[in-house]
Amino acid sequence: MRVEIWSDIACPWCYVGKARFEKALAAFPHRDDVEVVHRSFELDPGRAKDDVQPVLAMLGKKYGMSEAQAQAGEDNLGAQAAAEGLEYRTRGRDTGNTFDLHRLLHFAKERGRQDELIQILYRANFAEERSLFTEGAERVVELAVEAGLEAAAVREVLADPSRHADEVRADEREAAELGATGVPFFVLDRKYGVSGAQPAEVFTQALGQAWGERSPLKLIDEGGAEACGPDGCAVPQH
Template identity: 45%
Template sequence: MKVEIWSDFMCPFCYIGKRRFELALQKFAGKDQVEVIYRSFELDPEAKRDVDYDVHDMLAGKYGMTRERAISMNNDITEQAKSVGLRYLFDTMILTNTFDAHRLAHFAAKHGKAAEMVELLLKSYFTDSKHIGDHATLADLAVQIGLDRRETEEMLASGAFTEDVRSDEQEAGELGIRAVPFFLIDRKLAVTGAQPTEVFLDALNQAFASA
């Protein structure tokens, strides 16, 4: 079975959904037969790499709400994250453009380390307050999972894996994906959003039974 996951590294529900899916996978009888493939999706392709405002102000401006309301919403998400063992620190998150982080994920996948890279990028943004649009930071993260620093730096300085990211995004458009996380199981069954673990488990069982 193949499970493709479209997500963005600055999407709070993508990390929560990923963890709920993983919890379901642990309970799935056919887990050893599941291949997980991570696909790229940018919530804001036009986002700048460096900004002088925080996530609360970004949400307030995007949705026309007060900063206090945005903080309250993010506090609610923090509690949801906590329920699956994740620690979100919205006050110190560094907003950026995630395109190069997506290129790095594809680079890691080429070296058989996609899962490690995706997890570390999400943790770095939501928990460690790292600037995942910064090339030096991305190179540091690559080294943490065993990738070569010089090769990583050369990749980031080039346009390598741009087409891989764009291909994932184009396919998302063709599949009608407008929000993430989006889970596609064997190209037959889709789960949208950070659904409860039981929903993911039911979907896996259903896809397995019809395989």
């Protein structure tokens, strides 16, 4: 069975949702027969490559909230990440264009290192003090090498903006065709869709249903699950 996960490195709920899904997958009896594929979804595809903003400023601009309100939302999100065993920096993070990261994830898929790379990129963006967006290509090369990729090959991909660009755009078109308006968005064997960072129990249910049934794609949405969309990410207030 194949599980496709549309996500963006800049999406905090994708970071949390991946952990919740993996918790369900670890307990799934057929987990060794499940292939997980990460697909591309840019939250802000029009953002210039050199447009890097502090997260709190971005939240204030998108939601019209005060810095204190934005910080409270980040603190709450950090608590939810911690509940899943994830580190999350609630202060000092920034955000930027993720297109090159998506291109590199497609390259990593060819080399069988996609899941390793996406987890390292999430960690770098949400847990580490060093910026994923301001240090230049060599920072990304360093992280890709940690994921098991060759530095020279990674530099070649990053230097050529056409490499894997078509695959990124194809993923984004397909997400739209499937009705995904935000991420994370999970598609299980093209039978069921799960939208948002749902509890692990919802993923457990979806895995079982997708394994045992043959039917058109159905959306499993418990309602109110946090997700990120083109206008930004839901900010928890309590």
